[in-house]
Amino acid sequence: MKFSRTYSTPSDPYAGVAFEPRTSRIVNPDGSVIFEAKDVMVPVAWSQVAVDVLAQKYCRKAGVPKHTTRVIEESVPDWLQRSMADGAALEDLPRNEQFGAERDARQVFGRMAGCWTYWGWKYGYFDTEDDARIYHDEMCAMLARQIGAPNSPQWFNTGLHWAYGISGPAQGHYYVDPADDTVKASTDSFSHPQVSACFILGIEDDLVNEGGIFDGVLREARIFKGGSGAGANFSKLRGAGERLTGGGTSSGLMSFLKVFDRAAGAIKSGGTTRRAAKMVVLNADHPDIEEFVNWKVREERKVADLVIGSRIFERQLNSIISAANDTRIPEHARHDPTLNASLAKALREAISAGVPSGAAQSALDYARQGYTRLEVEQFDTAWDSEAYITVSGQNSNNSVRLTNGFFEALKRDDDWLLTARTTGDVVKRIKARDLWEDIAVAAWQCADPGLQFDDTIQEWHTCANDERINATNPCLTGDALVATADGPARLANLVGKAAFVIGGDGKPHFVNRIFPTGTKPAFRLTTSAGYELELTADHRVMTTNRGDVAAKDLRFGDSIQLFGSGFGRVTLEERMAFAVGTAIGEGDDIEVAVLADVSEGINAAKRASADAGHAAHGEQIAMRRQRSVRGSTSARPVVDLFSFYAELDDGNAKRVLTEPTFELDRSSTAALLRGLFTADARVIDQGAGTCHIELNAASPAFRSKKRL
8 A cells, every 4th residue: 555645744744733832721610620731732723622622531641751762673663663661761850750641732643643553564554664654644644633533542542552651451352463363362451452432232131240231330341441432232131020040030120220320420431531431222122111211300300309409408407497596485495396386387397398307306406506507518400410420320321222113003002012031921011102202201301212213223234244233242163163155164264254154044144254253161062963063151042942042041951943054066976976975874785776876976987087187097896795785996086086075094983074075065965965874874663653764873973863
């Protein structure tokens, strides 16, 4: 790829851009300063809003060394090598001056553009060093001119390790190693930082295991800490009252949403004043949908209650104190409501207004101690006030996911069914119009929930062949056979390629890139019919009795739905394919007519090989009768062909088909299987119209039994 300059010059990335010192400040309503950064160097043309965002959000606040030194890497140009704190130079400075904050926009531009260029160099994006230099300079220039800008996590995190050597402990992130294109766990949190803006998570109905509820809290915390946002559909979580495996009942979806909300509220994304960016989605058929829709409405009312109540509370308590201190009442009677009518009236009014009797009694006690007034904390409706911090649901954007079926029910004024997550049973019937009204009123009152139109999203899916976007990447081991439209294929052989994979619906779906997902514990799934598969705990398995189930949640008695693979495109002459099948088998009672047909196929293959100019050494296939009819040949083309499709030399117990067998087309595969079953199968009549077909092979790979 060739690069050219548009905004920069070879000697100056910021050619034509003037810089000046500016001040950024955040103040409270009372004028007190929350944050202030003076003399931050920024482009002259920038607005004050842009200056504030850079200074308050994106400039690194601590850990930036005053002096750095390059870290030598032989394959990296000198100017592109990363830096770290220069310990020798820093020793000459007072300890409190050795490290500080970024106070120049060019520091931020330079660390991002430099790190991007460094990564690009390591991953082979640049043909020449000059191309890398042009890319670096142009990125700096475009950032300074506000022609382009990355997402917030890039501003927060990119280049801190490259430019300053800032490091920290690993926090559960992964990256692709450019040396071997494999996924690896990061050993620290800055050399391969979190730079994506948004993450889609999946939440399973599991309390503490991987992918479950509290694992989701941890993953969201990791995402928010890095300055990114997260969204999840929580529809798999059980509704309130659904049965638990231990015999109790679930506390319900809302109890856990409040946990997620509190956790998000405790984290300020990127370690700044930016709130956690969080989305919560719930399908409209969830048992707790009504409570979810009205969640924020109720919380908004609580805020109003706190604001109004704090004022009423203070007024009522001071009315009690004022009546108890009324100098017109004799001193011995002032604090006795049976003798002080004004005090009795104040107490009755306070309790009628909702003041707890204990608080009213406390006010009277304060009056007895000589207090003339009490000050009660007053709440207000500011979005970041104590009132809003106190209530739940304020850290997420909530959305309801609706289907076309819902709107059909709405049009017909039908009932809408709410179903249990574990059994699928209908737990409640509500009118579709009532739910729609709740959604509309709630959105009008507090701007939530939003709507997601599930069927429309799928209809407009730009990568529809990839099915729905999933929150996790479940894994199989590399030797697992994947059903594709072109026949079974080893997963390891598909990595880095595209394929039409047979999905859970039995149909082929185009997967445009198959990639390794790292190392996870593997489990072996074995069916009663002898099928085996190695997979990870979170891999979904389609069952006929419970739908799509994670492997870890499968239980004895589940019926797994199996779909056949497609066939390859390689054609093997039918008699030859039949011969390969019989060769794999070890049956001793093949009929003479069958073996004669096989021998003719092999001899035809030999003649075709000779006609093509290949040496056809060896005898024509010979038949001989001992206790049974047998055939043999030593012709090299025939032997090579048999060996290409089957392992035959290690004894009957180790006979297996080779990988090329999976590339055979339908007719060739059928002929091969006919040969195998002709050699080794037997039919056992059990009477009453029931029989067994058994493939009595010594090799475990071929043993099977099918009831007819």
